[in-house]
Amino acid sequence: MNRPPRLLHRMFPSWTLTLTVLAFWLMLADSFTVGQFLFGALLGVIIPLFAARIDREFARIGKLRVIPGLLLTVLWDILLCNLRVAGQVLGKEEKLHSGFIWMPLEINNIHGIAALTSMITLTPGTVSVALSDDRRHLLIHVLHIEDEAQLVADIKSRYEKRLMELFP
8 A cells, every 4th residue: 555755644634634624614604716715725734734733632432321311311400400590590699609619530531521521511500610730620610509529429420420431
């Protein structure tokens, strides 16, 4: 099998990404002109050069059977938390005890951590704020904290444990 010359490979590290960037640019441009095509082609050359330098961590997928239950749990929590937050916002402000908590993480797969932070942020009343440099702690802002330990335990059992099965 013939391999492309090194210079050509260095200039175009990913033909698929180049073509994808070009196609998306043409869809976003809302007009198909020579100028738009050339600009999209330029972006298609430049973006993969920078993307090739990013340290990629590929997703390892584990047990897919956890996905339906996890999605149902997230949707249920979003529904319940919408109702709870609506009551809290419409209630007396002095009853709210918002704050930040650091949650220790057991999951170490960056894709699982990204999914966890998304689930936390999608759930009304909580927002993922920061991930520690060592990926061992997640900072979460909570609209109303009643029991910090219970909140952390709920997130771990409802989301993190299942995500660790999905992203080993």
